[in-house]
Amino acid sequence: MDNIKRVEPRTLSGFMELLPQDQIKFNEMLDKIKKTYELYGFLPQETPIIESSEVLLAKAGGETEKQIYSFKKGDKDLSLRFDLTVPLAKYVAEYYNDLTFPYRRYQVGKVFRGERAQKGRYREFYQCDIDIIGDGKLDIINDAEIPSIISTTFKNLGFTNFIIKINNRKVLNGLFDELNISEKMTDILIIIDKLEKIGMEAVKEELRKIDVKQENIEKIEEFLNISGTTDEKLDKLSKLGFKSEIFKEGLNELEEVVKYVRLFNVKEENFMIDLTIARGLDYYTGTVYETNLKGYESIGSICSGGRYENLAGYYTKKNLPGVGISIGFTRLFYNLKELGLLDDSKKSISKVSIVTMGVGLENAVKISNVLRDNNIPNEIYKEDTKIKAKLNYANNLEIPFVIIIGEEEVAKEKYTLKNMITGEQELLAIDEIVEKIK
């Protein structure tokens, strides 16, 4: 083997790869998200990572398209999925006749974007999506259930200091309608989206640049500055006296959503109306959501989404409205780790490492089987090393218990159980060991 040309083993930048301790935490959190989604009755979905470029890029354009990993294999143009929404649209259109609506599904999987490499940005990352898709229509109460799902998810992940910001695109569009500047809607929304990052003065400057009149800029500023409690905001919005139909519809939806969000047990401190949430680059048409960790706003939204009028228009004539959210999990995990907010308890898979001192392998196997039958992950240390190395192994892997088997133990059919945290040792029978560890 030793005149072979070696390649330096390295992982591409922008691709997350974890050591075991972190991987255990990563998987635990991902499992909690999936379990929470299932507690709300969402069905699992899994679409391929590779799709035909024609299908995947039916709608895409601009910035997105440039980031997509596309390639040819034989005569086929292929692409890696860049989100889980386009594959969902394809899936629902393709299997429409086999699905039951409203179709509630979750998908947790990796997506791929060849973004410019920078800290905390990943080119391969997990998204955790849920969507509820209606056939022709979908009740507004679904929009109110979403914050409840976000809230339960982050609570199950161990967070209480989150705030779900809710807005409605129709309220914003209604404002532009009222001001007769609807033709500039998309540009204005994109500028408003930058508010948190660049501040009000810069937003106004940008609005000026796209020729929004000073008078309207002031009205937009006034609108975005509407403050107070949730109910005060709703009250101020209705007192604006706007005549725009789209505004009235949006306000009505926002009121409904707030009413039912409360019914769905989301605490007052965990949600708010935020009229500056626009999500201008997305395809949302009604309710929109962003979620921040209070005190850590700089990491941006940790869960976003909204209502869209028609999911799969590029694939089918069926009208399929929906509402959904996405957690960009890889980035969230990275940020939590950087901020020191990850669960810092020691993690292990094995709860017990069984070591033999020259004798007792048969006993070790028996104990291992009994522990496994009791659903206790464990392993037998099999290498011929000194006891110190055997204990170090357990220590390194944060395994909380070691069972030591020597001649005395084999003779007595009782085994030394060592608690690796306290250092305590006891001589116990198998069933006592099981009891102790459980």
Place this chain on the structure above:
Amino acid sequence: MDNIKRVEPRTLSGFMELLPQDQIKFNEMLDKIKKTYELYGFLPQETPIIESSEVLLAKAGGETEKQIYSFKKGDKDLSLRFDLTVPLAKYVAEYYNDLTFPYRRYQVGKVFRGERAQKGRYREFYQCDIDIIGDGKLDIINDAEIPSIISTTFKNLGFTNFIIKINNRKVLNGLFDELNISEKMTDILIIIDKLEKIGMEAVKEELRKIDVKQENIEKIEEFLNISGTTDEKLDKLSKLGFKSEIFKEGLNELEEVVKYVRLFNVKEENFMIDLTIARGLDYYTGTVYETNLKGYESIGSICSGGRYENLAGYYTKKNLPGVGISIGFTRLFYNLKELGLLDDSKKSISKVSIVTMGVGLENAVKISNVLRDNNIPNEIYKEDTKIKAKLNYANNLEIPFVIIIGEEEVAKEKYTLKNMITGEQELLAIDEIVEKIK
């Protein structure tokens, strides 16, 4: 939306995409495999799907390389992983100093091979791998633990009719050594691998074609035909009286493995020595495994693997021997479905669908929260439809219980629990409902 150009929604051939019922089964099985691997203390690992081509193809060549999805992004040559072993080798070499050895890890993830499309062959498929990697050496007892893991895994998946076939490459290589035909070893192994498919006469014909002498062909045939119980086979092998050192080493290892496999509680009916298992195309150097479902041998091995002398020679000078197995899960799932061997019980995520009859949404939300607090997945049906449609929804999704809330229920604070399988209905308080469903 209606003058847009539509694309036909379709999934590429060779890519699995399931409807919800099957996806639930798929995920349940995959979870059982992961849980079993963890019960044996294997650490989770996750490597990127995209790697640098230089790293991924350090060793690859021939058939494999042709199947790999490779592409350029910017000035980077990238490839999709085609197995989980090469990424493991890279990972162990890259993080050698951070890992504790023996490093026991599992990885469950998708790999990609642009194979010729044919029934039951996938281009994107799950592999479920475990490997134990030693630092410099690794005890033979690890080779005996592997069949125990295979056995527990398939038992946990609901199978008892499997047979793990065990051989040792050194025993085969020792035979060729004894016959002085070691220089043709690789070619002969590849021919022997075809035995089950093409039969002994065709194997002999192929051996003749590569100029193995008639006398040696007969000895190979005699060897491959060694029959009897496991102990009889071992006995016959030792009585051959071969002087080849490599043969003696292999036979000794095989004897050790059989001894400890029994200790590890693998039932006699679930394992055997099979001297025809060669795995000639792989990099194995000692023990090799294949697993068949008895009566369904035509689907091929459902779990294979073996011992290798050095995992990461293309990345590091460290000597890292290992032993591991892989389940090609996507193909296994496909075959089990085709053969009607999948668990045929009805599956649902939600255990309860809560429907309201114009009133009681507040009660519905309360019930939903209580059920969720009791870990019972449930959902509220929110669309404004007739009761029949609401019950059909539950029926279609195989949801076993429906809670119906009308005026009477709201007044009494008791709710109608309908068992969707028996049709039975009862008026119950929330805590009685929880009790009933649990």
